[in-house]
Amino acid sequence: MKVVIVGAGIGGTAAALALIKHGVDVTVLEQASAFGEVGAGVQMSPNANRVIDALGRLDAVMDVAMHPEAAVATSWNTGEHLRVIPYGEHVLRRWGYPYVHLYRPDLIAALSDGLPPGVARMGAKVVRVREEAGRAGAELADGDVVWGDVLVGADGIHSIVQQHLHGDKPARFTGNMAWRGLCPGDLAREMEIPVVSGLCWGPGSHFVNYYVGRRGQKALYNNWVGVVPYDGSAIESWRAEGRKEDALRDFEGWYPRIRNLIQAAPKVMKWALHDRDPLPFWSRGRVTLLGDACHPMLPFMAQGAAQGIEDGYVLARCLTADADPEEALQRYQRNRMERTAWVQEGSRRNERVFHLSDPDEVAARNARLAEEVKTNPDGVSADQSKLFSHDVVNGDLAA
Numbered sequence: 146m147k148v149v150i151v152g153a154g155i156g157g158t159a160a161a162l163a164l165i166k167h168g169v170d171v172t173v174l175e176q177a178s179a180f181g182e183v184g185a186g187v188q189m190s191p192n193a194n195r196v197i198d199a200l201g202r203l204d205a206v207m208d209v210a211m212h213p214e215a216a217v218a219t220s221w222n223t224g225e226h227l228r229v230i231p232y233g234e235h236v237l238r239r240w241g242y243p244y245v246h247l248y249r250p251d252l253i254a255a256l257s258d259g260l261p262p263g264v265a266r267m268g269a270k271v272v273r274v275r276e277e278a279g280r281a282g283a284e285l286a287d288g289d290v291v292w293g294d295v296l297v298g299a300d301g302i303h304s305i306v307q308q309h310l311h312g313d314k315p316a317r318f319t320g321n322m323a324w325r326g327l328c329p330g331d332l333a334r335e336m337e338i339p340v341v342s343g344l345c346w347g348p349g350s351h352f353v354n355y356y357v358g359r360r361g362q363k364a365l366y367n368n369w370v371g372v373v374p375y376d377g378s379a380i381e382s383w384r385a386e387g388r389k390e391d392a393l394r395d396f397e398g399w400y401p402r403i404r405n406l407i408q409a410a411p412k413v414m415k416w417a418l419h420d421r422d423p424l425p426f427w428s429r430g431r432v433t434l435l436g437d438a439c440h441p442m443l444p445f446m447a448q449g450a451a452q453g454i455e456d457g458y459v460l461a462r463c464l465t466a467d468a469d470p471e472e473a474l475q476r477y478q479r480n481r482m483e484r485t486a487w488v489q490e491g492s493r494r495n496e497r498v499f500h501l502s503d504p505d506e507v508a509a510r511n512a513r514l515a516e517e518v519k520t521n522p523d524g525v526s527a528d529q530s531k532l533f534s535h536d537v538v539n540g541d542l543a544a
């Protein structure tokens with residue numbers, strides 16, 4: 146069996162590792178000239194780390210990962226703690242794998258270093274998908290066609306493979322814009338920023354921050370993302386450098402730690418957030434999708450990359466369990482679509498919870514959180530538990 150993967154992001158790279166582990170011959174086609182990741186921080190939850198372990202890359206990932214002690218939700222203007230969920234040893238004991246924070250270039254390097262030489266072909270931009278009886282191919286900009294028994298689109302939110310299957314339907318601008326920056330680790334430590342997963346809820350906006358890029362005992366940066374409403378009109382590119390004074394204006398009145406983190410970033414980026422409704426199908430014939438190509442979502446459950454990693458493992462299991470590749474791709478989508486649609490919808494639901502502005506609704510939300518922590522001492526919600534416990538490595542595959 147030969148599989149061609151379009152895209153060497155986190156999803157495509159993890160899928161290649163999973164297929165190789167299952168004895169499949171793989172070629173990955175990536176338009177960029179080298180492995181790399183845009184953006185700075187990424188959180189990896191136990192469900193993703195379980196897969197990374199099965200791929201043999203857990204030690205490499207843990208070498209550069211930060212281990213937050215807790216997830217701490219705070220109020221935007223007072224910094225008062227609204228909810229503290231213990232992470233660290235607690236998560237490790239309960240789910241067998243840790244919850245960690247990573248610098249994106251570190252994660253992609255830790256994964257891609259596990260690929261045998263020759264699997265990834267860089268500078269290979271796919272311009273068209275080709276289908277013939279019994280095979281599928283990726284046509285490159287230079288006219289070359291790379292054929293396989295199966296073709297997988299892991300080519301991100303603006304996927305050309307997704308377009309091939311579903312027509313040209315642009316992703317939806319969600320009305321949210323993310324400011325992103327990196328505060329140097331030394332400065333963050335001087336500000337006494339704790340090693341936690343920080344989440345701060347304000348009216349119509351929220352702010353996330355955590356350390357990334359462990360070197361020895363210290364982290365290179367405190368990564369932050371501040372999400373604000375936006376009409377989208379002034380963002381020419383979906384990611385572009387912005388002005389710090391504009392970011393500070395969007396976080397006017399927020400408690401000092403938030404504003405200090407923005408102030409300390411050498412540059413700030415702005416990023417328009419897009420998603421899609423769940424697709425009606427992922428697989429047709431010998432062509433399928435994974436990761437953001439089929440389920441791009443708001444980052445409000447921190448699960449986009451994690452779900453792509455799960456996809457790749459399930460795809461590899463289905464392709465090696467079923468003799469007929471077309472049947473295997475149908476089985477793959479049957480095993481994945483419900484879960485990823487649930488995460489896409491949950492991420493949209495979280496937008497409403499995080500961004501409440503009506504004082505009565507805010508008070509009711511905060512009281513509910515306080516109650517949740519009282520009745521459930523480890524503070525982990527039913528949704529998080531459903532996310533973290535899902536085991537695509539050892540769990541049964543549906544028929």
Ligand SMILES: Cc1cc2nc3c(=O)[nH]c(=O)nc-3n(C[C@H](O)[C@H](O)[C@H](O)COP(=O)(O)OP(=O)(O)OC[C@H]3O[C@@H](n4cnc5c(N)ncnc54)[C@H](O)[C@@H]3O)c2cc1C
Pocket residue numbers: 151152153154155156157174175176177186187188189269270271272299300301302304305323370435436437438444447448449450451452453
């Ligand atoms: C602000 C923010 C924070 C986030 N935080 C988290 C988090 O904490 N945890 C988490 O799990 N997820 C998080 N996500 C989501 C996560 O970043 C994405 O879901 C994930 O990176 C998608 O990976 P992918 O491999 O599917 O797609 P991509 O990363 O988009 O990779 C696609 C690859 O395909 C290549 N490609 C595209 N077109 C072609 C072509 N025609 N030919 C050849 N190659 C091509 C691209 O160059 C790229 O390398 C966050 C997202 C955002 C915006």
